[in-house]
Amino acid sequence: MKTRINIFLYILALGLMTACSKDDDPGNVDNIPGLGGDTWTPGPIDIWIRDSLTTPYNISAKYKWDQGELDFNRTLTPPKEEKIIPVMSAVKKVWINNYVAEAGELFMKQNCPKFFVLIGSGSYNSDGTVTIGTAEGGRRIVLYVMNDFRVKGMPGYVPFDSLNVKEMFHTIQHEFGHILQQKVLYNPDFKRITVGRYTSNWNNVSNTEANQDGFVTAYAMSAPDEDFVEMIAFMLTEGKRGFDALVDNISGTSPNGTTAAQAKDKLRQKETMIVNYYKDTWNINFYNLQARTRATIETMIR
Amino acid sequence: MKLTSIYTPLLLFMLVIGACRKDDDPVFDKTADERINEALSKYQAALIGAPDGWEARIVTGTGGIFNFHFQFKPNNRVSMYADIDTATAGNARESSYRLKALQQPSLIFDTYSYLHQLADPDGNVNGGDDGSGLVSDFEFSIDTVTTDSIKLTGRFNNTKVTLLRAAPQDAAAWQNGDWRNTLSFQYIANIQEYFKRLTFSGAAYDLRFNVLQRTITFVWADAGGTLRQFTSAYFYTREGLILETPFNDGTRTITRLTGAGWNNNTLRVTINGNTPGTIAGAISPIKNDLGAPRRWWETMASQQGYWITGNGFHVNGVDDAFRMRSIPNFYFAIYWPEYNTQDGVTYDVMGYVVVANNSLALQFGSAWEPPTFTANGRVIFRLLGTLGTVPASAVSIYNNINTQMEEPSGYYLVQTSTGSYDMVSAKDARAWITWEQ
Known part of the structure; x- marks a missing residue:
């Protein structure tokens, strides 16, 4: 009997303690500052990406360094600024424009992967090979070796560069194929x-x-x-x-x-x-x- | 039992009273987010606040010392110079940066710049190993900030960097090309002879540069005719190439070399800021190491081992001039003294090691008569025959290397460390090969 009374008292005490919580005002939720550093003054590249990819197709391209997007055990570098628009406009010409021409604008808007991460160097593997593109979840595509991207007409183009170009489009078509096949x-x-x-x-x-x-x-x-x-x-x-x-x-x-x-x-x-x-x-x-x-x-x- | 029944309500009473304390004012008067953003904007103001920018010295993980000049601008842009080569020292390059709170407030150079050349994993960019480059950083956590200095630590390779507020003459030294002149030492690589001779006021030294690790070696004969050598790390300042440990051979001291112009395969230099001199190619060593060829050969003959070369012959300024590395599945080449005996001749082998079935195999090579060691310190090779079957695609490579090896004037051997030698053509010192253990 006594035990039962004690238990009752404990429960009462718990009830009293929690009852004391005071009203925590969450403050002005419209202005949560965050940790900072994720915004910057937009430059010509940002504007080009917005107008050519984000507005029409809801695709974003992250070209500024963010280690959080990448393997922590690889030595990598961000891309050269002068390579970003040539690469992404080549992607647009080869991949987006041709699908739009054959399947229509709506098809592309519904199905394209939404997020590109651009990396300047290759990703060197321990077996001596170099990864030049990866993708996951049908949403995110990482393109490497952008600093070596050269198409015909650019200074320093040699026929060997065509391998890199073809490999890059192979990666994108591969991942886009996954999206279609998973749907x-x-x-x-x-x-x-x-x-x-x-x-x-x-x-x-x-x-x-x-x-x-x-x-x-x-x-x-x-x-x-x-x-x-x-x-x-x-x-x-x-x-x-x-x-x-x-x-x-x-x-x-x-x-x-x-x-x-x-x-x-x-x-x-x-x-x-x-x-x-x-x-x-x-x-x-x-x-x-x-x-x-x-x-x-x-x-x-x- | 009785005691418990008294104490239990008492304890509960205390809990109930204690639980109602409402005073939970935070220790800080602002939230963590607000304080972090304040710190970041304070650091940003400090970076922008230096009108002549910042000077920085970076020591990479491979030991090279590099100088940088940064000019931070408010709109996330930074322009920089670097003493990597004459282009980076002479032309400002603009890229972007931003401050971001990672685990600590961090300064990130977030698009490609001169700074990234050191960290680039492509060995063709900076001369480092593929996959790691020169082991450097472009993402730094901020340790301390004062008006005159900012201490940074690389987040990937722990590179320590101190930014020092630049004076107007520091910035001017980059802008008006003083640093570019200093970097004219890179032209020494254009000298096609193996021996690079520094000559000034009647004195002469052979120099060897390791550009990757930024070391310089002086080779000379002392008063008694003994061959001596001295190695020091070096770094650049706007006044020239500075030796970390000054060179001293008993009569002369060298602390600083200043480039004064490249012309006609000769670099004019100023020694210690006052004595004019030149660095030019030479076709023979300042003093030949007479015993080196035999020492090189016997090192391996005595232990039944072999010397290894990964890059083959460098000829007339071209690495791997005979394209040895294009032999299918090539791994490295070896020189194996006293490989075997046939018809009473104990011959040496220069063999080509390839990867076959996931292991290394010596499938073909050239056999050489026991080499001739001349009294004037050279070694001369004579071809004896071929071992194994040379693949059709490698025949011309194989023949060209044999022709080079049979150079009738023979070779000098220059010992570069306890386990490595450079074998230099005695004809004109424009062909050489490196042998390592």
Whole structure:
């Protein structure tokens, strides 16, 4: 009985203590100062990004250094200011304008990734390779090596630079492919074309060996979704001629026993499914988009 | 039991009274956000408040000392000079900066500038290693701010920087090109001969520069004819190249070299601010190390080891002139004294190590007769044959390197550290290769 009374008293005490909370006025919530440093006087670059990307497509491009967007174990640098508008206007020409021309303004506004992070240097990996683009969540795309970005007509352009340019567009098309494929899944038969060949060990496979097994690149072997968007990215950046040349040049039997004829057939099946996916799902003529995109890229590298 | 029943209500009573204290005034009269923003705007005012800008000296993680001049403007813009090369010392470059509260109030140079050249992970930009560059910073936490100095610490590589308020003559020294003249020492790299000879008032020294670590080495023969050398770190001021440890050979002391013009592959210099001199190429060492070739060869012959070269021959100003590094899967090349014996000849091998099946393999190389060591301190190589099969794509590279090795005048060897030698063509000192352990 006594215990019960004690418990009652404790509860009473708790009630009294909490009852004492005084009225905390939150103050003027319209003016919370924040930690500062996230705004600056807008310059010509900020205005260009606002007018060309943010206002029409709700895309922002962060070019000022923010370590919080990046790996903390990589040595990286921000981009040179004189590279930002050339890179982003090339992105606009090759990627946005061509999709708008084929699929319409609304399609692009609804589906494009909204956030670009621009980095001047490459991202050096411990195995000696350099990462030149990453993306996550269909929203954020990080472009590296902007300080080396050169297209035809810029001082110091050498043909080797065309690799960097193509690689950059490959990254963007790859990530945009993910967004489309995550919104509406492709025909699951696609996964069965090269079933059993998907592997986490793809980074030890050369592109040539991957081609012999019916994959467009080695990275396409990592998963069916990656396979699907690597096909899109390769076909758009290299054009129909580039893709046909890749397929026609496959020779020999792969270490897994796939013959050249089988590999060619698999790649052609994948191509057909992608063309149909674009037609049926998004009402886009893929071959027209491919021809436009490749033509724009060629103006920059040839 | 009884005690408990007395104390429990008492304790509760105390709690109830104590819980009602309403006095919770904050220790500070402003919120943390407000105080941080105040500190940032105070720092910003200090940065902008120096009419002639700020001078700074940066010591990178690789040991190089670099000078900078910053002029901060109110609209997040900063213009700067740096003593990296004649371009950065002669032309102001504008980029952006901002102050931001990270874990501490921080100064971020947030678009590319001369400062970022030191930190750039691309080794082609600054001569550092790919992936880390010169190990430097462009994002700094602010440690202390006074009117005359601002102390900063790099947030990534811990680079310590002190900004010192510049006087009008400091800013003028950058603007009117004093610093650019100082940086004319970079032209020494254009001298194609291996030996760089400093000559002044009857004295002569061979110089070796390590531009990456900013060290200078003097080589000379002392009164008894013994070869001596001395190395010191150096840094630039607007009055020239200053030796951290002054050079002294017993008769002469050198503390400072000032560039006075580059012309005809010769750099005119002023020593210690008063004595004119020149730095020019020389085709033979100031005093040849007569025992060096045999010492180089026997170091490895005695331990059945080999010397390594990663870059091959530098010829007429071109690194890896024979494109050795373009051999498929090339890793490094070796010189292996007394590799094996055939028909009574114990031969040396210059071998090309490649990556095959994820491991290193010596698949082909050239065999050399036991080298000739001449009385005047040279080594001469004669080709004996080929080991293994040279890949078709490497045949011309392989033949060109052999032709260079067979240089009839032979080679000098210059010992640059306990475990490294430079092998320099005795014909004209315009071809050399570095051997390391």
